[in-house]
Amino acid sequence: MLSALVSGLVVGGIYGLLALGIVLVYKGARVLNFAEAELGTFALYLAWWGVDQRGWPWLVAALFALVAVGLVSLAFERLVIARMVDASRLSVAVATLGLMLLLLAIEFKVWGSGPKFLAAPFGGNAVSLAGVFVTPVQVFAVLAAAAIGLGLTTFLRRTDFGLGVLAAAQDATAIRLMGVPFAKVSAFTWVAAGVLGGVAALLIEPSIGAFAPGFTLPLFVPALAAALIGGLENLSGAFLGGIAVGLIDQLVRWQFVSSTVPGVQALVIFGLILVVLLLRPGGLLPAPRGRHA
Amino acid sequence: MTPPTSLRLPLPRGKAGALLVLAAFAILPPLLGRLGVLTDFRAVMLGFGACYAAMALSLNVLMGYAGQISLGHAALIGAGAYASGILTGRAGLPMLAGVVVAALVGAAAAFLVGLPALRLRGLYLAITTIGFAVAMEQAVFRLPWVSGGSAGVSLPRPAAGAFVFTRNPDYLALVLVFVLGFWLLDGNITRSKLGRAFQGLRENEQVAQAYGVDVSRYKLLAFVISGALAGVSGALYGHLLLFVESRNFSFLFSLTLVTFVVVGGLGSRVGVVVAAALFGIVPRMLTVFEGWDLVIGSALLVFTMARHPTGFAGALREAREKKAAEHARAVQGGGPAAEGAVPAFTHAAGARLAAADAGSAGREVVLAVRDVRVRFGGLVAVDGAGLEVPKGRIVGLIGPNGAGKTTLFNAISGFVAAESGSVSLRGRELAGLPPHERALLGLGRTFQTAGLARGLSLLDNVMLAQHRLLGYATAPALLRTGGVARAERDLEARSREVVAALGMTAHADLPLKHLSGGQQRIAELACALVTDPEVLLLDEPSAGMAPAAVEQLAERLRELRDDLGRTVLLIEHHIPLVMDVCDEVVVLNLGQVLAAGGPDEVVRDQAVLDAYLGAGFAAKTKAAEVAP
Numbered sequence: 001m002l003s004a005l006v007s008g009l010v011v012g013g014i015y016g017l018l019a020l021g022i023v024l025v026y027k028g029a030r031v032l033n034f035a036e037a038e039l040g041t042f043a044l045y046l047a048w049w050g051v052d053q054r055g056w057p058w059l060v061a062a063l064f065a066l067v068a069v070g071l072v073s074l075a076f077e078r079l080v081i082a083r084m085v086d087a088s089r090l091s092v093a094v095a096t097l098g099l100m101l102l103l104l105a106i107e108f109k110v111w112g113s114g115p116k117f118l119a120a121p122f123g124g125n126a127v128s129l130a131g132v133f134v135t136p137v138q139v140f141a142v143l144a145a146a147a148i149g150l151g152l153t154t155f156l157r158r159t160d161f162g163l164g165v166l167a168a169a170q171d172a173t174a175i176r177l178m179g180v181p182f183a184k185v186s187a188f189t190w191v192a193a194g195v196l197g198g199v200a201a202l203l204i205e206p207s208i209g210a211f212a213p214g215f216t217l218p219l220f221v222p223a224l225a226a227a228l229i230g231g232l233e234n235l236s237g238a239f240l241g242g243i244a245v246g247l248i249d250q251l252v253r254w255q256f257v258s259s260t261v262p263g264v265q266a267l268v269i270f271g272l273i274l275v276v277l278l279l280r281p282g283g284l285l286p287a288p289r290g291r292h293a
Numbered sequence: 294m295t296p297p298t299s300l301r302l303p304l305p306r307g308k309a310g311a312l313l314v315l316a317a318f319a320i321l322p323p324l325l326g327r328l329g330v331l332t333d334f335r336a337v338m339l340g341f342g343a344c345y346a347a348m349a350l351s352l353n354v355l356m357g358y359a360g361q362i363s364l365g366h367a368a369l370i371g372a373g374a375y376a377s378g379i380l381t382g383r384a385g386l387p388m389l390a391g392v393v394v395a396a397l398v399g400a401a402a403a404f405l406v407g408l409p410a411l412r413l414r415g416l417y418l419a420i421t422t423i424g425f426a427v428a429m430e431q432a433v434f435r436l437p438w439v440s441g442g443s444a445g446v447s448l449p450r451p452a453a454g455a456f457v458f459t460r461n462p463d464y465l466a467l468v469l470v471f472v473l474g475f476w477l478l479d480g481n482i483t484r485s486k487l488g489r490a491f492q493g494l495r496e497n498e499q500v501a502q503a504y505g506v507d508v509s510r511y512k513l514l515a516f517v518i519s520g521a522l523a524g525v526s527g528a529l530y531g532h533l534l535l536f537v538e539s540r541n542f543s544f545l546f547s548l549t550l551v552t553f554v555v556v557g558g559l560g561s562r563v564g565v566v567v568a569a570a571l572f573g574i575v576p577r578m579l580t581v582f583e584g585w586d587l588v589i590g591s592a593l594l595v596f597t598m599a600r601h602p603t604g605f606a607g608a609l610r611e612a613r614e615k616k617a618a619e620h621a622r623a624v625q626g627g628g629p630a631a632e633g634a635v636p637a638f639t640h641a642a643g644a645r646l647a648a649a650d651a652g653s654a655g656r657e658v659v660l661a662v663r664d665v666r667v668r669f670g671g672l673v674a675v676d677g678a679g680l681e682v683p684k685g686r687i688v689g690l691i692g693p694n695g696a697g698k699t700t701l702f703n704a705i706s707g708f709v710a711a712e713s714g715s716v717s718l719r720g721r722e723l724a725g726l727p728p729h730e731r732a733l734l735g736l737g738r739t740f741q742t743a744g745l746a747r748g749l750s751l752l753d754n755v756m757l758a759q760h761r762l763l764g765y766a767t768a769p770a771l772l773r774t775g776g777v778a779r780a781e782r783d784l785e786a787r788s789r790e791v792v793a794a795l796g797m798t799a800h801a802d803l804p805l806k807h808l809s810g811g812q813q814r815i816a817e818l819a820c821a822l823v824t825d826p827e828v829l830l831l832d833e834p835s836a837g838m839a840p841a842a843v844e845q846l847a848e849r850l851r852e853l854r855d856d857l858g859r860t861v862l863l864i865e866h867h868i869p870l871v872m873d874v875c876d877e878v879v880v881l882n883l884g885q886v887l888a889a890g891g892p893d894e895v896v897r898d899q900a901v902l903d904a905y906l907g908a909g910f911a912a913k914t915k916a917a918e919v920a921p
Contacts, residue, residue: 032416034548080599087602089416090362094555097548098595105587221427221544228420263431270424277417278409 002132004254005247010138010207012246013145017200018216018223019230019238020149021193026232027168028189029081031092035100037220039194040201042103043069044211045111047202048118058121066198072103073194077187107213120206141203148199149239152192156235165189166235222249225269228276231283241284245269311477318469323455326462336461337533342573343468344530349553349569350475350562351522356551357560358488359515360495361410362419365426366550369406369520371542372429373399373527375439378446378537388451388458392528399524400517402429407516411509426547434539445538448531458532468529472566475522478771479562482518485770485777489749489757491515492560496746499708503740504820505732505761514767556597558606568605618807621799657684659860660705660736660828665714667697667704667884674700676884677714680862682828687854687861689875689892691868693905697884698864699741702830705862706738707731718827733761737826741833741864744817745805751816752801755788758820788823795819810837822853828860829853835867843870850874872896880904 018036025033043065050061076099084092121140126133156162164180165188201216226245230237249265256264276284322339325331331339352366376398377391409421433439440446450458458464482488490511493501498508531537549572557568579586601608660682667675675697682688690698703709705716707728716723723731732738745754763784769777792801795815797808805813814837821829834850835843847870853859854874865871871878871892878895880887882904888895895901 032419076595080595083599084602087598090356090551090559091555091598091602091604094552095595095598097552098591098598101591102588102595105584105591109584109588217545221423224420224423232416260437261432262435263428266428266431270428273421273424274409277413277421281413281417 001251001254004250006132006134006138007207008247008250009243010141010246011204011250012243013142013149014200014204014219014242015223015226015246015249016149016239016242017145017196017203018219019226019242020152020235021196021200022223022227023230023232023235023238024165024189024196025193026227027165028186029089029092031089031096032224033193034093034097034220035076035103036193036197037200037216037218037223038100038103038214039069039073039197040199040216040219041107041211041214042072043194043198044118044201044205044215045107045116048116048211051119052116058119062121062202065202066195069194069198070191071194073190074187077190081190082183082186104213111213113212115210115212117210118205137206141207144199144203148196149236152196153235153239161185161188221266222246222269225273225276228273229284231281234283237283245272248272311473314473315470318473319466322462322466322469323460326460326465331462331465333461336465338574338577340461340465340468340533341577342570343465343472344526344533345550345553345569345573346566347468347472347475347526347529348523348550349557349565350472350479351519351526352550352554353560353562353565354479354482354491354522355515355519356554357565358482358491358495359512359519360491361407361512361515362415362551363406363422363519363547364419364551365406365422365424365429365544365547366519366523367542367544367547368426368429369399369402369523370527370530370546370550371434371537371539372402373524374448374531374537374542375434375446375527376524377528378448378531379439379441381451381532382447382449383441388449388528388532391448391532392525395524395528396521397524399527400521403516403520403523404513406520407513410512410516423544423547426542426544430539430543434542440539445536446531447536448528448534450532450535464533468533471525471529475526476562476566478522481771481773483562484781485773486760486763486765487511487514487767487770489753490760492749492753493746493757493760496748499728500740500744500746501757501760502708502728503706503732503738503744504758505729505824506757507727507729518771552594554604556594556604558604558608558610561604561606561610564604564606614803614807618800618803621803621807624799658682659684659719660862661715661717662701662705663715665701665704665716666712667700667709668712674884675704675711678881678884678886679714680879680886680889682860682862683877684860685854685858686876687850687863687874689871689878690862690864690881691866691871691878692881692887696881696904698881699832700884701881702738702832702862702864706736706830732826735825735827736830737821737824737828738830739817739821739832739834741836744832745813745820747805750802750804751792751797751808752785752788754805754816754820755791755823756784758823759784759788761824791819791823811839811842814838822859828862831861831863833864833866835865835870843867846870847873868896 018040021036022033025031025036046065046068047058047061050056050064051058054061056064080095080099081092084095120137122136126135128134156166160178161180161184164178165185167174167178168182168185168189197216200219204216204219205211222245223242226241227238229241229244230239248268252265252268322331322336326336348366348370352363355361355363355366373395377388377395380386380394381388381391406422406425410418413421450464452458456463456466458467482491490501490506493504493506494508494511502508534541553569553572554565557566558564576586576590603611658681662681663679664677665675665679666673666677678697678701680688680690690701692698700709704711704714705723707723707726707730711724714724718731718734718736721734723734723736726734746757749757763780765777765780789798789801792798797812797816800808800812805816808816814834818831818834821831835846838846850861850863851874853861863871863875875892877890878892879889880895880898880901887904888898888901
């Protein structure tokens with residue numbers, strides 16, 4: 001049970017980061033970014049290339065991968081999203097789906113379908129914490145996810161530019177009048193989404209040990225559920241939603257590990273989505289002040 | 294002049310054409326197969342294309358026509374495949390039984406997916422379909438009694454007469470025949486009230502309701518029809534693969550299906566079939582490229598969306614419409630529907646009421662509103678307002694901005710729920726009825742903004758407006774029986790007359806967005822009039838009209854009353870128009886009725902002047918009047 005809670009926190013942090021990426025892009029472009037999770041796997045391949053083929057230290061390779069995936073994301077925003085301002089959001093969503101398929105195709109073409117192994121950032125034996133064995137990598141994942149989630153939300157709340165990003169979804173004209181160019185906001189949301197996807201993938205990989213094309217795809221739906229719990233537009237809500245979905249996911253798996261019904265966690269997540277949308281479409285967090293109608 | 298032609302394959306038309314294609318689909322693949330021209334490999338490849346086309350047609354009903362985004366369609370397809378597999382592979386029943394049950398299972402599953410759609414829209418609805426798809430793939434399709442304990446289900450193919458479906462060319466013929474059936478069904482839907490109602494709820498649910506379309510019913514109907522088709526296409530796909538497992542129906546496959554219909558062009562059966570068939574066939578021809586085909590294909594997908602967000606069919610349609618719109622402008626440059634002219638509604642008004650009825654029998658109240666109260670959270674928008682609209686009269690509803698006029702309209706027509714009070718039409722209480730039922734009882738209305746289905750053509754709008762006059766049921770519509778075809782032909786002829794009477798014939802087949810704001814207003818009035826409502830609620834008909842047109846509008850409104858005996862409740866900001874045409878005027882302020890009576894007495898009412906102009910200003914004007 002306790003170990004399920006620990007892995008729930010690890011997975012939850014990952015879901016939280018991906019949910020942040022989903023929410024940011026949604027705020028800027030009003031669209032679900034289907035490529036969010038796969039951007040992470042792409043970064044993972046780049047990091048693997050750095051460590052395995054070039055012999056770089058993990059940290060250098062990871063930074064290289066994050067910068068690269070941020071640039072891929074930026075290029076997509078400039079070349080595709082920025083040109084689709086007037087297009088139906090469904091068409092934009094299909095374009096992000098195209099990006100996901102493109103990343104997958106490149107992974108298959110360049111690196112093949114076999115599993116790759118990326119050495120953990122650091123070793124170290126599991127330590128016993130209140131009777132549960134926890135690896136340093138797990139601790140690192142939880143702390144890093146929390147630090148990034150907190151850092152990002154603080155940055156966005158405390159700076160003018162950040163407030164512009166937060167307001168983008170409400171009114172693109174208003175933020176322009178505030179002196180924040182929408183193009184910069186949109187570019188920022190995509191770079192951040194790419195980097196968040198990359199961080200999420202880099203943090204979850206050591207817990208699993210190997211990866212292949214489409215490695216992070218299964219994380220998309222839980223991350224989406226997490227974003228939804230936060231109300232799709234609320235950053236801290238999305239991150240907390242990620243933790244909640246991670247805990248639920250791992251507890252359900254632990255509870256039903258020997259059940260004859262497969263995929264119970266998928267049923268639970270579907271139920272969660274339905275309940276949130278039908279009963280509290282604004283998310284489960286209390287509505288911020290001033291939003292009471 | 295040349296009417297805009299729609300995008301069509303160069304096939305023979307009508308029943309003869311369908312029979313010809315049927316014969317070709319049924320005979321050619323087996324024949325070519327037996328001659329050795331159509332190899333097994335090629336037949337399977339084409340089979341994928343055909344199955345994808347069937348799936349795309351099924352999704353097109355839901356997304357293309359009804360505008361309900363489903364990102365979990367693979368789950369419905371999978372439900373059909375598993376149902377057929379369990380019946381044929383495990384229970385040994387014939388494939389026909391499998392296909393029928395697949396349709397039922399797909400329809401039932403889609404009904405369940407559609408239930409949240411009654412409360413959710415757009416992205417939120419899409420997310421529930423994602424959750425559903427993942428739950429089906431990871432849980433339901435892996436249940437031991439579904440998957441048969443192993444990892445999947447096998448779907449055998451039967452033999453029937455000369456056709457041996459275990460041979461791939463023969464099976465291809467079977468799939469193609471089904472695709473033809475889907476294709477014809479699609480056409481029957483779009484050429485009936487079903488298709489118009491679906492498109493109406495895609496374009497603007499409120500407008501559809503005002504025309505008497507039961508939005509909940511048609512939403513669920515779109516899900517059910519789409520689900521039945523998805524189930525059948527799943528069964529066909531399963532019997533093509535011979536064996537299915539849960540990952541055949543992954544979330545990624547759902548997204549791929551969405552790609553087919555968006556790239557092909559939502560709502561275009563040619564577009565989605567071509568796109569789906571290409572997606573099914575081309576990658577299997579390009580395997581020699583060893584992975585580059587996927588890289589290039591997905592890059593092309595991104596590029597296509599960035600350049601042509603409405604898909605292939607959409608891009609072609611827009612180009613064609615642009616040309617036709619220019620043509621229409623050229624034709625009608627100085628015609629009666631030129632900017633600023635309001636044509637007579639006498640022809641638009643359908644069956645004519647005996648004008649003698651009007652005004653003769655004293656004051657017969659048609660619409661009575663009493664003590665209506667509407668609250669939005671803490672804000673009371675309408676606070677105990679009441680009014681009466683006598684038969685054959687025009688009653689004006691005026692008041693400053695925010696007085697609650699439109700909210701009162703919405704409460705009368707059922708678009709917002711009144712907290713208390715009563716609305717009765719000819720003595721029949723309307724409180725609690727949904728908007729479309731009020732429309733069916735004879736309450737017609739227009740909207741302050743965008744009161745039409747803007748993506749539909751003018752003709753389709755006029756036809757959609759007459760939804761409630763079409764009594765035929767769903768099943769005959771899907772099969773397009775003789776009666777349905779006749780009713781539709783009559784309706785179209787009548788509607789073309791209405792369009793002609795408006796002087797907008799050249800615009801009849803163009804989407805409304807190509808009409809000017811004033812022309813759209815007129816079209817909206819015509820649509821509201823065409824079904825002979827007992828009472829017509831008009832929400833600022835003069836908004837967006839040129840000053841000269843407003844005068845003509847006044848004349849038309851008088852004609853409506855004097856010649857056609859119509860009863861009208863009119864919201865207007867244009868006070869001279871109100872003074873000119875209204876028999877009685879009701880003034881609303883802060884949600885309450887401030888004054889009511891004849892136009893002359895109302896505008897002299899001190900409370901009305903205060904509300905409109907502010908007490909100080911009114912006093913000053915008075916002083917100025919007295920001074921000299």
